[in-house]
Amino acid sequence: MDIQPTKLVQELKPYTPGEQPQEPGFIKLNTNESPYPPAPEVLRALETYDLKSLRLYPDPLCMRLRSLLAIKHKVPMDRIFVGNGSDEVLRLLFQAYVSEGETIAITDPTYSLYPVLAHIFGAEVKTFPLDHEGNLPRFPDLSPYRLFALANPNPPLGTFYPLGQVESLVKGAPSTLFIIDEAYVDFAEEDCVDIIRRCDNAVITRSFSKSCSLAGIRVGYVMGPLDIIQCLYKIKDSYNVCTLSQLAACAAIEAEKYYQEKADLIKAEREFLTGELRRLDFKVYNSKGNFVFAETADGKALYEYLKERKILVRYFDLPGLRNGVRISIGTHEEILALVQAVRSFIPSLRDKSRS
């Protein structure tokens, strides 16, 4: 007799992360990793750690890391929760605050994990389409929604919504929990941290994966009201963040100058790529992330064409996204190689539209 999972799990269509090719030789512009290595301070911290101490459990409460984050953001450390990547943080927020049958709200498009998390915990999803430039629409009353997950900058388009606009949304629906997902905020010009100083119904999530070049260590965090942070600590796995990951994240916080320089390089490269692709007649959204979304006649054809040439970008087989690809910002050499490949793709595109 087979053991059947819960109905929710049976019906779930899981999230698909971007490819992590096992063979070498790819220019990897598909999962928004940084093209630059972690800061020298991070490498040194890992190199000088006494690896013998890995026999011991990690600090279950990430006290040192939270105290450094508290200083960085000027937020009390008991209002900060650290998780195994911001994916764990997001999952715990849904688990703690979303009950079966409730409805959560997201924009369309957005980070495609949000609807999966909603479905894992049995919630319905209401989507609000972004406008043609990727900006927020005029929203109706958001009070009926248990939770609103808003990425800012918002992948895969990368559009950014100013603090004032986001704060108005948060204040307009005080019984709705707003998750403001700032995984990409270090590539933007401002952030929304001030909202959690003024509102009790919002949290800010962050990640070390992108701007800190530490996708491999899995550290993310959330800042928000004390009672929400305490709830997450109640339900998390006991030792959710590895010892070496805590160590690397602490060192990264102290390498602000290095990471600021790298973020500036990535932003400059993003503007360069945006310009080049527009000159090739792609529609490119104004992105404040470390990626751009470029629309053409056929996103899948471009994705496959580039993959054959050992350049990986991200294609989303989702309504509204099939005519484009998301391109992570790499080094200048990588972006030049991409632009050249895209340029060589255009004739085949024209052939296609002629045929």
Added chain:
Amino acid sequence: MDIQPTKLVQELKPYTPGEQPQEPGFIKLNTNESPYPPAPEVLRALETYDLKSLRLYPDPLCMRLRSLLAIKHKVPMDRIFVGNGSDEVLRLLFQAYVSEGETIAITDPTYSLYPVLAHIFGAEVKTFPLDHEGNLPRFPDLSPYRLFALANPNPPLGTFYPLGQVESLVKGAPSTLFIIDEAYVDFAEEDCVDIIRRCDNAVITRSFSKSCSLAGIRVGYVMGPLDIIQCLYKIKDSYNVCTLSQLAACAAIEAEKYYQEKADLIKAEREFLTGELRRLDFKVYNSKGNFVFAETADGKALYEYLKERKILVRYFDLPGLRNGVRISIGTHEEILALVQAVRSFIPSLRDKSRS
């Protein structure tokens, strides 16, 4: 207006992990860590890894680690799931297979995380008391229970149940999912892996934390029927296991000889400690873990007495466990220091029973 979590989370009494003291100088015998460092092979793998690659996401499917585990256990790799510690594995099993209002079964005592996981997902818990020697009782029909979580060896007493006995239980309730938690099995004489070759309603969970001296890296796994493993992959966080953790675990599998030697040392030390404590008139259960449970008149007094002397053991403030402490097996020097401290405690115990 405060944002309230779900009723389940509001009512939850969370799991409390053992203390991880921030000050140095403790003899730490409270969380069943190994007193020995990770194998030289593990240290070498971490030391020679190109840390710059941490900018990339980990392999979301842990392919190399699973292929090594497949060879080690002679189990196909698609029947193995790797998680962020066996705690994540256990949580995902409960999440995928336990619905609100169902009842799961455990022994009393056992790993105190199981009832917490049940409550997180809204299930009731039926407990079956172990007998006076810590052995399994005669069970009624277990079919009414959705899931049976059985640790083997079974903390905090450490008693072990032979393969034949466990297999009978599994076969007797084919619609109940048996989680056989073998976190401590490397300190026992046999394991129950053969059960998953013969039954569709059992999984085996394992950990790198104890016998592989790698509590700090958070890697655990589960082996079982293909459909169960696929369910866990559906609902896990995308990149749940850190790059360095996967690397360390792979190296640990290849250091079998080192870890076998250390397990033998720990088993010998466990028998030494058991004998010493029994000579001091403690009731000590026959443990096959890397710990023993010693009963006296007042577990809390012993725990506090030892803590004052900078020796940490584990006291459980739970019915049936308050008259004892669980002592992790340390080095011979640590165990000698513990025995000496316990010996000095006995007069105060006698004074207390006289007063």
